[in-house]
Amino acid sequence: MPHPDARPAGETVPADLTGLAAVVAENIRRHFPAEEERHRQVLALAEEVGEFVGAYRRWAGMARRTGDFSDVREELADVVITAYVTAHVLDIDLETAWRAKARHILSRGWRDQPDGNTS
Template structure:
C-alpha cells in the first residue's frame, strides 16, 4: 500500500486544529514531538534488543518507528518543507557520494 504522507500530514493537521491546538505553535510542537518520538523508538529498540531492564516486542518497536516517520512528516508540514522534494534531493547526494573511499595504491 502506498501512502501519500503529505496528505496524511494535512489531514492530521486538520484534526489537531479542530481539537483546539493552535496553528501558531504547530512547528514548535512538531519539532519537540519528533525528538520525543525518536527517544521512544530508541527505548523500544533497547527493550526489544535486550539492552534495557525490561523487555519489549518487535511490534512495539515497529510502531514507535512509524510514529517517528509520521511525526517527521508533521514537522515538515508545519515548517513548510516539501519533504518529498527534500528526500529526492538528499537521496541524489547519498547515491552520488559513493560508499567508501578506496585506498590509494602506493
C-alpha cells in the same frame, strides 16, 4: 471508549503520507495554540525518535524491561508519520526533499579510504 475526536473505524486513511500529514496537522491545530505549532511539532518529532530508540532497546535486551518487535515497528511508523507532519507545518515538501537527498547520498561515495580515494 474512543476519544470524542477519533474518526470512525471505517473511515478511509489518506492515500499517502503527505495527505495524512495534512489531516493530522489540521486536527492538532484545533486543540493547540497556532503560534507554538512549529516548536511543538519539532519537539514531537524528537520525542517520537526517543520512543523508537526505547522500543528498540527493550526489544534488543538493552533495557530493564523487555519489549516486542511490534513495538519497534509501531514506533518507527510514528517517527515517519511525525516527520511528515513536521515537514507539513514547516512548509517543506518532504517528497521533493528526500528525493534530492537520495541523489546526493548515492553520488557521494560510501567511505573514504586511507589513501583518500572515496570509491
